[in-house]
Amino acid sequence: MRFLLKFSDQMIGLVHTAILVIVLCGWAFPETRPLHQGALFIVGTSWFGLGLFKGIGYCALTDLQRRIKLKLGESLGGPTFIASLFLKAGIEVTPLFVNILAYGFYFVSLGIGIGQWFEVF
16 A cells, blocks of 8 residues: 555656646647646646635645655645745745745746737747
8 A cells, every 4th residue: 555655646746747847848849839738727727726615726736645645654845846846955935935936937838828829929
């Protein structure tokens, strides 16, 4: 059972990182733009759709990973996945900074994606 939990934790971390990279960079390459749009939709649905019930900015993957880590007797390391990445790099950040960073990059990426959708860029 512990092996499956560890494996699940690693896979969720990998998927989380992939989504993060796709949201940040997927707009740059024509081949990845459909993935970019899908990732933006998934993130937006989680943050602002599920977020209406769980709190704006709610991430289902972070919640799932936190539950798995608790079963393993571990901690996520920060209140969000992005905060935990900063902590792993040895950088302490405030939740406000992480939220501004995450929302800022999300909306910039969304704007670029919408611009590409309507062929502005």
